[in-house]
Amino acid sequence: MEYTSIPGIGKKASRFGVGTWPIGGAMWGGNDDAEALRMLHAAIDQGITVIDTAIDYGYGHSEQLVGKALKESGQREDIILSAKCGLAWKGEEVYRDATKKRITSEIEETLRNLQTDYIDVYFVHWPDPAVPVEETAGAMKELYDAGKITAIGVSNFTIDEMEAFRKIAPIHAIQPPYNLFEREAEKDIFPYSQKHNATLFLYSSLCRGLLSGKMTRDREFREGDIRKDVDPKFQQPLFDQYLAAADKLAQFAQSAYGRPLIDLAVRYVLDQSETGIALRGARRPDQLEPLSRIEGWKLTDDDKKEIDRILAETIDEPAQPDFMAPPLKKEVLES
Template sequence: METLDLDGNGLTASRIGLGTWAIGGWMWGGTDEAESIRTIQSAPDHGVTLIDTAPVYGFGASEELVGKAVKQGGMRDRVVLATKCALEWDAKERVARNASRKRIVKEAEDSLRRLQTDVIDLLQVHWPDPQVDVRETAEAMAELREAGKIRAIGVSNFSPEQLDAFSEIAPVDVAQNPYNLFERQIDADVLSWIREHDTRLLAYGALCRGLLSGRMHADREFPGDDLRNADPKFEQPRFGQYLAAVDALETFAQEQFGKHVLELAIRWVLDQYPRSVALWGARQPTQLDPVDGVWDWHLDDDARGEIERIVDTHVTDPVGPEFMAPPTRG
């Protein structure tokens, strides 16, 4: 397992993190508590020590499951707990951005309680809030660190301009953005900022909502409120383009490296930037088994160039992850 110092002060995490949005159930067709707990507790068996969650994932459910799993498993000294703040919701599960100091402080206290811990290792502003001065947001995060409530500060889905403004008040230890073979938008802006400032990257959606798992098929259906029902990547004819790219990537991975497309996709994220962490969503322990095939090999420049050529050849009508952005308050 490859590791990374998240804050420059010894907060060491694995370069693959367990993403727990789906475990929260909301927008993923429900959840199985016992199976979720087993999944979380099995992560360190694969060297996965970073667990990423958020209050909005199941409206507290994901954090509570993480907290229960970590406590029952006696894992607190073996894992890095990362969560988020700055989103609010109402009784009808309508989500909106709120990065005010009051909201951030309240969410941090609620997260500490749900996670059953006295310190959050990494707290991230989930989305920028155009209705709140970014300095107020940054000051609230800095105050939480000074009070010993959090160890490292992160932001998620911020632009370079927003990162500049935030970092004038508080350091950005970690930036979390969508990044995978099909969603490479940050190559044009955010990744340059991250490199220049020696910031760590948490790449969410590293498997692009399962598209890069190699297990999708054209007639796949998603139950209930599964967010993929609203994701334009899963609508035909575009869905067929992405599946064709996955098939070609699978062939390339097997012929060149003896690997599968899932392992290739994660290795690509890690080799794009040496201070990156790829978030791997899983709801069953067996979904973490392929983690073991990511280590001890790398993609050189020629391989990464060929991978991107394959994607661009097959996906002629690409679309980004914009559909996931929550609205501002009304």
């Protein structure tokens, strides 16, 4: 297992982390709780020390499963728990709410769900332009000073938003989307994190399954799955283009290294970020299979040039992950 560090946290952080959005069930077409618990135990047994969750993943359900697994394992102190705040919901519609009131109440529910008395890394899930950054950052600083969180993180923030936040509170970790198909973070987030010594938590490393090597054109998504009619990469004609790119990348991975596409996808994230953590969503133990195959090798500069060539010739207009951004509180409550 490759490890990295997070400022202020003494535990070793595995560079492969488990993302638990899928096991919350909501927006992923449901979930099998028993399988999810087996997956979490398998992750811990394999030496994964980073587990990433959020209260809006299944409206607390993901957190509850993580808390149950950690309680059963007895290894809470070995695990770096990454959780998030700043979102709320009306029915099943999630919206941004990064007020101090929401953050301070939210963490208490998160602590109960996770069956712990502190969070290792607590992220503001999305910036909330309707709330002064001084209020949001100030609330996080109070939690940090009180010892309820060991490190402060921000997710999906721009450079300007982080600069404003850092005037009030430190930032120890940054969480942007990043994978072979979604590489915008390379331009400014990567150098910013290095300059300010903030660890990268890179989510969606398999691009919602497009880089798993198992996605097919006839794949049917269940109702409630964001890939069914929300994620533009899974809508035609883009879907065919991304599948073609994945197929060519799979051929390259096999010819160059004798490895499947999923290994190439995870290795790419690790190599590009150097010390970042690749978060991979999983529901079942078998989905952790690439773990043993991503160590002991690295991509060369020529490999990366070939990857760029494949992407340029197969995808006309790359889609950004903007669709994941939740609406503002006012937009939802007034609808």
